[in-house]
Structure formats: C-alpha cells, structure tokens
Amino acid sequence: MERFQPTSAERLAGVIERAHAAGTRLHLVGGGTKAGFGHPVVADAVLDLSAFSGIERYEPAEQVITLGPATPLATVQAALAEEGQRLAFDPPDIGPVFGEAPGLGTVGGAIAANLSGPGRPRAGAARDHLLGVEAVTGRGEIFKAGGRVVKNVTGYDLPKLMAGSFGTLAAMTRLTLRVAGRAPATVTAALLDLDPAAAGRLMQRISGSALEPLAIAYLPAEVAVRTRHPLAAAAVLVRFDGPSVALDERLADLQTLVGDIAPVEAIDGPDSDETWVAIRDIAGLLPDGARALWRLSVPPAAGCSLAADLATSIPGLRWFADWAGGRLWLAVPPLADAGAAIIRPRVQALGGHATLVRAPAAIKAQVPAFEPPPAGLAALEARIRAAFDPAGILNPGILGSGISGPN
Amino acid sequence: MALIMPAADKAVMGERAALVAELGRLLPADAVISAASALGPYECDALTAYVQRPLAVVLPRTTAEVSAVLALCHRRKVKVVPRGAGTSLSGGALPLEDGIVLSLARFNRILDIDLANRCLTAQPGVTNLALTKAVEADGFFYAPDPSSQIACTIGGNVAENSGGVHCLKYGLTTHNLLGLEMVLIDGTVIRLGGGKALDGPGYDLLGVITGSEGLLGVVTEVTVRLTPKPQGIGALLAGFDTVEAAGAAVGAIIGAGIVPGGIEMMDSLAINAAEDFCHPGYPREAAALLIVELDGPAGEVEAQMDEVAALLNAAGARSLRRTRDDAERLGFWAGRKSAFPAVGRISPDYLCMDGTIPRARLSEILTKIAELSAHYGLRCANVFHAGDGNLHPLILYDANIPGELDKAEAFGADILRACVAVGGVLTGEHGVGIEKRDLMGEMFDETDLAVQQRLKCAFDPAGLLNPGKVFPVLHRCAELGRLHVSGGKLRFPELPRF
DSSP states (O other), X not given: OEEEOOSSHHHHHHHHHHHHHXXXXXXXESSOOOTTSSSOOOOXXXXXOTTSOSEEEEETTTTEEEXXXXXXXXXXXXXXXXXXXXXXXXXXXXXXXXXXXXXXXXXXHHHHTTOOOTTHHHHOOHHHHEEEEEEEETTSOEEEEEOSSSSOOSSOOXXXXXXXXXXXXXXXXXXXXXXXXXXXXXXEEEEESOOHXXXXXXXHXXXXXXXXXXXXXXXXXXXXXXXXXXXXXXXXXXXXEEOHHHHHHHHHHHHHHHGGGOOEEEEETHHHHHHHHHHHTTXXXXXXXXXXXXXXXXXXXXXXXXXXXXHHHSTTOEEEXXXXXXXXXXXXXXXXXXXXXHHHHHHHHTTOEEEEEEOOHHHHTTSOSSOOOOHHHHHHHHHXXXXXXXXXXXXXXXXXXXXXXXX | OOOOOOOOOHHHHHTHHHHHHHHHHHSOGGGEEOOHHHHGGGSOOSOTTOOOOOSEEEOOOSHHHHHHHHHHHHHHTOEEEEESSSOOSSOTTOOOTTEEXXXXXXXXXXXXXXXXXXXXXXXXXXXXXXXXXXXXXXXXXXXXXXXXXXXOBHHHHHHHTOOOTTHHHHXXXXXXXXXXXXXXXXXOEEEEEOTTSSSOSSSOHHHHHTTOTTSSOEEEEEEEEOEEOOSEEEEEEEEESSHHHHHHHHHHHHHTTOOOSEEEEEEHHHHHHHHHHHOOOOOTTOSXXXXXXXXXXXXXXXXXXXHHHHHHHHTTOSEEEEOSSHHHHHHHHHHHHTHHHHHHHHSSEEEEOOOBOOGGGHHHHHHHHXXXXXXXXXXXXXXXXXXXTEEEEEEEEOTTSTTHHHHHHXXXXXXXXXXXXXXXXXXXXXXXXXXXXXXXXXXXXXXHHHHHHHHHHHHOTTOOBSTTSSOSSOOOHHHXXXXXXTXXXXXXXXXXXX
C-alpha cells in the first residue's frame, strides 16, 4: 500500500487535497499502537503522521504545552515531570491491550481516542485538556481552533469535537494541552475483602463526601491478584493527594466515614503509584489475548451491581471498576458475539453505553465496536462528518456503522 | 460600532399575522406574545445598548411544543432567537426584526435529583443558583457560579459555557455537564452526552453545543454533575504596591502546585469604588488587591493557607489578612461581588469586557489598558479572575454624551485586540454574541471561520437559528461547501497524484 509521510502541515494539506479530489481513502497513523481500536480502516493508502512530533513550546508557569500529536506520551510525561507537572487526565498506555509493546503510545492517539485514566471523574477527560488544535480537514485545508488559555468561549469548541473523533474529521498537526501541578504527596487507602455490592455502595459514599479523592476503583479478588497490587485481595482503592501533613488526616477521616465496614490500610510510596498505573493500563485483565475486552460507561452507583450481574450470566467473566463504578472493564471468555447480546441491553437499560475495545476480527465484523446511535443523532453525526470530510477519505470504516459518513 | 444585522426578510415580515396565527394553533393562548406593547421586555438582553423588537415571542412549556415551533419556523423560513433569562453581556439574545424569540422561561422545573450518582436533571429555565439551593441541604452544590447566578439560567449557562469565580478549581459549565436533550431546527429531538454516565458515545457533541450561543439547537433538558461541599474553606486578602507584584504572586501560588478555589484581582479604581460602595475594608492605597480562596479537606486548607500566606509575603504583599471565620470570608468577597454596581455608581454607564490572556502577560496588558484609557479619555476599572487570566475591564462612559458609546466600544475592541496579540482570546466566558462578532477576524482566518460555519450548516443548513451572532460574515451553506483555500490550484506539484 502506498505510504505518505508529509513533513509539514502544508505538505499534509497537499496530500489530503489530492486524496479528496481523487477519492483516495487514507489510513491515518501516528504511533500505530491503536490499530486494533474500533473497526479496521478500509484505505487505499497510509498517511503516516509521525513527522508531527516534538514539544514545540512548554510554558510551565502558564501550565500549557504545545506539541506535535505524534510526540510519545512517555516523552511528554518526562518533560512535565522535570517541572513537577503532569497530564491530569492520565492517559492509559493502551498499546499492550492490542499486543503492542508498552510505552509507544502518542499524545495524539490518546486525544483522538479520548482516553483518560483513573483521575477522570475529578480532573476531566482527555477532551477537557485539549485547549487548542491545528489540523487539516478532509478537503485539505489547514485550520486552527481554540487557543492557549483555559477560559475561552471564542467560537465553537472544535477541540472537543476533535477529541474522540478517531481521525475521521481532520488530521491533527499541533495540539495545545493544559497541564497540572503535581501535589507534594500521594497515598492510597485500601479497604479489603469487600464484595461488589458493598464496594459499590461504599464508593458512592466516598465520592459524595468532602474527602476529595483523586481516584476510586474496585478490584475483585482475582483481578486484584493479577493487578499485583501489594495487598492482593478484593479491595476498594482510594487515592488521595495533597500536602503530606494533611494526608494522615484524610486517612483518618476516611476511616470515620467507612466505620467498621473495613479497616483502612495505607499503601504509599512507589507501591501506591504502581497500583494506579496498573489500574490505568488495565493490567489486571492482560494479556489474555483470547478474551474480548469491553469498556462500559454507566451511572457510577449502578456499576458494581451490573458487573456482578453480568458475571453470573457470563461464566468466567473477569472485571474491575474504575471511576467509582462509572467505568467498568470486562474481559469476556470466548463467545460468538463477545457477550454483546447480554452486555449491551443491560448497559442501555441503565442509560450507559458499551465499547467493544478488543475482539477477534470475525467478531468485530458482526458486533459494532461503538454503541450505534439512534437515527436522528446518526444523521446529524453523518452531516458533521461530511462538513469536515465530504469525500469520506479520512479513516473510513474505523467507527463501523456508528458514524459511517457518506461512504 | 456600526452593527449590521442580517437584512430582514420582507416576505417573512409580510406574513407575520399568518405566522402568529399558526403559532397560536401550536401553543396555548398565553404562550404567544405578539402585541407590540408586550414585546418590550424582550427587545434586548443585558447588553442594553442594542434593542430590537421581534416579530413575536413564544413561551413553550414542553419539548414537544419546542419541536413543533421549530419545525414550523423551519418550514416557513422564520429566524429563531432562543432566550434564557436575558442576562447575556454580549447580546446573544438580541432579537431580529424578522424573527421570533423562543423563551425557555417556562422550562422552570428540576426533574430529578440523584445524589447516589451525584447528578441533577433540570429544565433549561431553572436558575443557576436554584440548582445549588436544591441540593445544599444534602451537602452538595453545582460548581460553576457566574456572578449573575441569581438570575441566569442553566440553559443560558450551557449556551455560553459560563464560568464564575470558582472555575479555576471546579471547571466551567462544559466540565460539569453529563447530558442534554435538545431540539434541532427541523424539530428532531436528540439526546447528547452520557446521561448519568461520564463520556457519552460518538462525537463529543455535548462539548460542541456547550458555548455555541444558541446557533445549533434549542436545549430542553440539562443533566449536571453535583459536587460535595468542601469540608473547609478560607480566604486571604493581600494588597500590593504594583500590579506586577500581584501578578507574580498569582504565578507563585499556581507554580507551587496549589489549586485555589479562586484567585481574584482588583485594581486601584475598582478597589476604591468597592470601598465607597460597601466598605469591605480593602486597602485603598494598594495598586492591586488579591483575594485567594482555598477550599477542600480541612487539614489541607489549613496547610495551604500557611503556604499561600508565605508566598504572598514573599511576593511583596504590603497588607495581608486571613479569614478566621466564614463571616469574614464573605466580607472579603462583598466588595468583589459588588464591583459592577460599585462602578455603576461612579459612572452613568459602563461596558464590561471579557478577554483572557496568559497569566504572565498581565502587567503588560494593564499597561496597555492604561495607555488606551489616556488615549480615549475614558476611565477603566479592572477586575480579573486572575488565576485563569480572565480579565473584566469595565470601561466607564456616559451614553448621553454624543459619541461616547462609540469611543467606549473602540476602546474595548482595542483591549481585546491586545489580548489576542499576547496569545489570549476575545472572550473567556461572556460569549461572542454581537458584541465581539466583528473582531473574530483578529483570532481566526477565513478558513478557520469557514470550518466553524460548516459545522453550523450540519445543524442548521438554512441558517435560521440566531443568525447575525458570532460570525462576522454570513455565508450560505452551499457557498461554504464550494469555498476552497487554494482557489482550485493544487499545491506542491511535485507530490504524487493519486
């Protein structure tokens, strides 16, 4: 297959302009770690965006960074760490989910898929941290939107539209992200040996309290062991950060809130950080390549009971809950439809949605990876896609039947 | 400013009586206002310099009624201006001569409070403050708190992506929404976002609608996130001899990894106006005053109050007070919260501007504003959301002096140009509306604006929803489809052809 590797936004615009005129379908590739996400792209040529890499302008005092989307996440995280800062949306290293080596994901990939880690409920999603974007439309036009400041309502919020659009609207060439300070200290509280129902209730009480946890997750026993967190038992894990003098008080307040349901055990130092990296990267459900992997978004109070209910219907199901129950990850043993007929109706009944993140090609050919929208919304999404990419040449097919666009 | 609105459609105006009759068949009798004497209250919003009577005003009560009205307007090619409480400072709800105003005032019910999932669903006409009032006894609040929160509605907040003094820590409207129900111009009802779950499926249209100023559809239901009330809260009040020193203090606090609930700054004119108005005990001799509010777990607030006090002193604070109780904290805020009426007392009229700049450029912009103030011969009081670089210069003028409004608007436009020149933006939270519409070219080129307008076409191909706002030049959608930056000539002839 032909491969284009433009080295400037102008040249990229030239390539896309020609592809638009000729109807040549392009597969956009940055780091290439998420080729398994969504549906296979049906393309005539590969558009390699790896040249759009590197940190262009980092202003720690303003807490903003402008960079090329192909910049490796690891590079950005290292540069931020030197200034005591971080990406608060904490994007997962998702390559290993698709059998790639760890550490190769790019910032642009995390934005294009709107990937966020355990800090999302409090810190916001990837889309909330993209302040400005420069990109090339499917007509081959270079445009910019947003800016370099957080508070900005000048024109439509196109950065939000770009985030999570899987390269179907435009090819991004420059991103400006908001970054956050790193708190002086962090600690994780573990509440052990709780069953899913008790864990679900407890997580809502903690989320609704004034304790301001940074993240809350629940690992059932089997997944806790596989996640290699130091206590290796079913656990609600609660992460706090702040001035170190205040953290002991947070743990004590948590114990007061929890009462005699479970003793609060503290995990600190590198063990705490590694536990959350493992949760972020879904390590407890990997590698296990034969299993299909689902990602669910549900009302948090319903999460754990839904998972327990699914576990009785799907023998051998492995799962864990992040975002205080609002995000469930499921690893489903081999089934003809990856369990879609069981999972999707129950998730929809709760007003949530389910994404089939990983499954064998034969299953993805039958089961939509993304929740299909109702007719009115589907028509609107197709019109939006056509407004940016009228010939449907950018990553056609990746969203499956969900957002099919003109072709 | 010679503000030019889209030319009125004479055919639509000629059929006003037939339109009103049809609206009357769709809605209860008390939901259609067409008598000239009753249209007065709708002829402007809080940007009172501009007024226009609409063809009629409708006040539907249900989503089905909104859908029927929009479908009718779509069929008859009648323009529609959606309206919440009419508190826009940018003219977002200014009516059109050949259009109707669709008021959401009767969508005034809270539909669902779900504390387990920490969310609340309301109709768009519920006021911002009413959301917090509904849940505060249970220990929650709705975080975005624009200063008009007693009057402004959640629907208007969605349209403008409103902020407030606490968005440094808690985010803007867009960060606090879970889902919406909205009606498209052809009457189609859609739901966006994730309902009670975070991160809905498909394109992030929830994010696109937020801040779209009523140009894409009419929101009929809003689900917001609720935040637990903080355990502890405290504030510090510091006076500085120079604006530069105050700006450096803001940088030092944020640089230390502290995220205050809010950091506000006022300049000398604003300090003295506030002191004259309500005597909050501000240091009159200071060139700049900072209010830093910290909230969160009690022990953390205690520790951070000490740390911030040390940083303020190190930055050269001439005076420093810290709250001992909540009464004192509210006293600190009394002057800031009444800054607008306080300035209103020292001048017959004022224009409130709304640029955002990178924090480090604060003193540069203030110097520029002082120069412009001398140039135009108009005073300017400055209040800022300093933590996020959002400026609210208040330009003082007298509308009864011929030419002063024009001068004030030219002054305001120059301030916003200066904001863009240092890497900032035209509007941080008030919206573009009509007020900043003709300045959009300062930030965006023709292609940038064409891409935005094509998005508008995907929602509203006939351009019936709130036309004349946000975009300086109206293009027909077909024309935008043909627009091509390189004028048909392919660039880089050496690139391979497909």
